[in-house]
Amino acid sequence: SYELTQPPSVSVSPGQTARITCSADALPKQYAYWYQQKPGQAPVLVIYKDSERPSGIPERFSGSSSGTTVTLTISGVQAEDEADYYCQSADSSGTYSVVFGGGTKLTVL
Amino acid sequence: EVQLVESGGGLVQPGGSLRLSCAASGFTFSDHYMDWVRQAPGKGLEWVGRTRNKANSYTTEYAASVKGRFTISRDDSKNSLYLQMNSLKTEDTAVYYCARGDSGYDLQSGNYYYYMDVWGKGTTVTVSS
Numbered sequence: 001s002y003e004l005t006q007p008p009s010v011s012v013s014p015g016q017t018a019r020i021t022c023s024a025d026a027l028p029k030q031y032a033y034w035y036q037q038k039p040g041q042a043p044v045l046v047i048y049k050d051s052e053r054p055s056g057i058p059e060r061f062s063g064s065s066s067g068t069t070v071t072l073t074i075s076g077v078q079a080e081d082e083a084d085y086y087c088q089s090a091d092s093s094g095t096y097s098v099v100f101g102g103g104t105k106l107t108v109l
Numbered sequence: 110e111v112q113l114v115e116s117g118g119g120l121v122q123p124g125g126s127l128r129l130s131c132a133a134s135g136f137t138f139s140d141h142y143m144d145w146v147r148q149a150p151g152k153g154l155e156w157v158g159r160t161r162n163k164a165n166s167y168t169t170e171y172a173a174s175v176k177g178r179f180t181i182s183r184d185d186s187k188n189s190l191y192l193q194m195n196s197l198k199t200e201d202t203a204v205y206y207c208a209r210g211d212s213g214y215d216l217q218s219g220n221y222y223y224y225m226d227v228w229g230k231g232t233t234v235t236v237s238s
Contacts, residue, residue, distance in 0.1 A: 043154065
């Protein structure tokens with residue numbers, strides 16, 4: 001089955017740059033998307049189509065793609081960025097079922 | 110304001126049934142695909158399934174874990190999405206979110222895209238005896 005692999009955790013100090021990766025064999029053919037989820041809240045879309053940022057999302061959030069890996073970069077991390085981050089793509093086998101990565105807990109030290 | 114509000118969650122015994130609802134407002138509901146996503150306690154997000162819009166014949170898809178037990182439907186006249194859950198198992202215990210889908214083909218890249226740009230706050234389903 002199609003899987004997206006993320007590191008379980010990433011830790012950075014305030015003001016530093018956090019990078020969260022997501023990898024899968026089908027990613028060069030399918031876009032990736034990123035969601036932020038804070039405790040007790042619903043997910044929020046922060047990046048779509050690998051690198052596009054929805055309106056209202058701070059410019060410090062960016063996305064990039066290289067081969068089979070996509071990366072969410074948060075520049076100048078703030079305490080409020082501490083959250084779980086999930087990548088998402090679509091299974092390209094035909095029905096385009098949604099697939100989520102396992103999630104990465106971002107800790108701001 | 111674009112909004113999705115889920116309801117219908119609760120405690121149900123294994124083998125039982127439950128119907129969740131999602132009320133949409135602030136956008137043209139009938140134009141959009143709609144999804145259900147769930148999150149078990151302390152776990153990650155799991156896609157449950159989707160319904161396409163009228164232009165795409167309201168076709169549905171489901172995750173393997175719920176196929177044959179769960180049914181997604183919609184009533185565009187009421188701006189509402191539903192999730193009928195039958196033969197519930199303890200592992201179906203989760204917060205269930207409805208989400209608005211945005212889909213299409215990017216002509217420049219040739220890639221299909223599908224993501225969820227609006228989410229409800231979720232409703233909790235507990236399956237326990």
